[in-house]
Amino acid sequence: xxxxxxxxxxxxxxxxxxxxxxxxxxxxxxxxxxxxxxxxxxxxxxxxxxxxxxxxxxxxxxxxxxxxxxxxxxxxxxxxxxxxxxxxxxxxxxxxxxxxxxxxxxxxxxxxxxxxxxxxxxxxxxxxxxxxxxxxxxxxxxxxxxxxxxxxxxxxxxxxxxxxxxxxxxxxxxxxxxxxxxxxxxxxxxxxxxxxxxxxxxxxxxxxxxxxxxxxxxxxxxxxxxxxxxxxxxxxxxxxxxxxxxxxxxxxxxxxxxxxxxxxxxxxxxxxxxxxxxxxxxx
Numbered sequence: 001x002x003x004x005x006x007x008x009x010x011x012x013x014x015x016x017x018x019x020x021x022x023x024x025x026x027x028x029x030x031x032x033x034x035x036x037x038x039x040x041x042x043x044x045x046x047x048x049x050x051x052x053x054x055x056x057x058x059x060x061x062x063x064x065x066x067x068x069x070x071x072x073x074x075x076x077x078x079x080x081x082x083x084x085x086x087x088x089x090x091x092x093x094x095x096x097x098x099x100x101x102x103x104x105x106x107x108x109x110x111x112x113x114x115x116x117x118x119x120x121x122x123x124x125x126x127x128x129x130x131x132x133x134x135x136x137x138x139x140x141x142x143x144x145x146x147x148x149x150x151x152x153x154x155x156x157x158x159x160x161x162x163x164x165x166x167x168x169x170x171x172x173x174x175x176x177x178x179x180x181x182x183x184x185x186x187x188x189x190x191x192x193x194x195x196x197x198x199x200x201x202x203x204x205x206x207x208x209x210x211x212x213x214x215x216x217x218x219x220x221x222x223x224x225x226x227x228x229x230x231x232x233x234x235x236x237x238x239x240x241x242x243x244x245x246x247x248x249x250x251x252x253x254x255x256x257x258x259x260x261x262x263x264x265x266x267x268x269x270x271x272x273x274x275x276x277x278x279x280x281x282x283x
Contacts, residue, residue, distance in 0.1 A: 002283045003109060005030060008246040012219060012272040018051035019217050019276035020059040022106060027065055031106035032122050032276045033058055034217040036189060039097040039175055044089065050100030054082055058102050058190065071106060071117040076197050083192030093192065096178045101191030105137065105215045114213065117202035119188040125238045126205060127212040133235040137201055140187035144180055148173040149267050156264055163262045167269065213280045214238055219273030222253065223266035241279065250275055
């Protein structure tokens with residue numbers, strides 16, 4: 001079996017790109033990571049944020065792997081390493097708004113299938129020979145974001161017209177949502193908490209008729225209101241990426257965001273999030 005892949009990562013409005021790509025072709029291991037910074041401002045002596053540190057800790061761990069082992073065991077181990085890093089940096093682990101973290105989507109290709117694991121809202125989409133798109137994952141934060149997005153929309157209806165004003169209406173909800181990490185009814189994320197292991201989503205699919213797998217961070221998601229109603233959302237996203245290629249898809253998405261800097265037409269928390277994706281092709 002021949003595997004080829006295409007990847008892209010682009011910085012959003014932040015100072016650093018807190019996304020990262022895992023690319024370890026020798027181990028047939030690939031991943032997309034979305035660093036999650038603390039809500040309490042933090043930078044280390046190198047001016048690196050918690051989200052940047054977390055994403056790159058996970059990237060470096062997986063890219064230096066020599067022993068296969070199960071992905072679940074490795075993600076458990078790297079979660080413990082992240083916890084140790086935060087302790088060394090004097091982060092108060094009881095205060096979830098201080099924690100660093102990473103959403104991730106990782107897979108390893110084996111002779112008899114593809115093993116995968118996910119946390120947070122990174123997505124993994126499998127595409128088959130007949131063009132059918134099969135989401136292997138679920139956006140774990142979407143049910144919590146819905147209430148914040150509703151408040152944002154409410155603010156627009158009331159006449160607020162800047163992202164700064166709108167953000168102030170939802171910050172309390174965002175903090176509240178942080179406390180739902182790795183809890184029942186909340187969402188899973190890699191942030192050093194011991195309960196993170198309980199919320200990993202993982203599995204294995206076989207290779208029959210498998211044509212592509214797409215890994216992407218949430219910065220690569222299209223606004224829902226531009227996807228035609230008759231289309232399945234993830235099918236539309238996957239085929240847009242495959243038809244256009246990652247470079248053009250990403251450029252068009254950034255242009256769309258540039259035309260809506262105050263986040264009024266397409267509700268989101270920042271003008272442009274970091275963007276990362278990998279397309280793996282099976283031949």
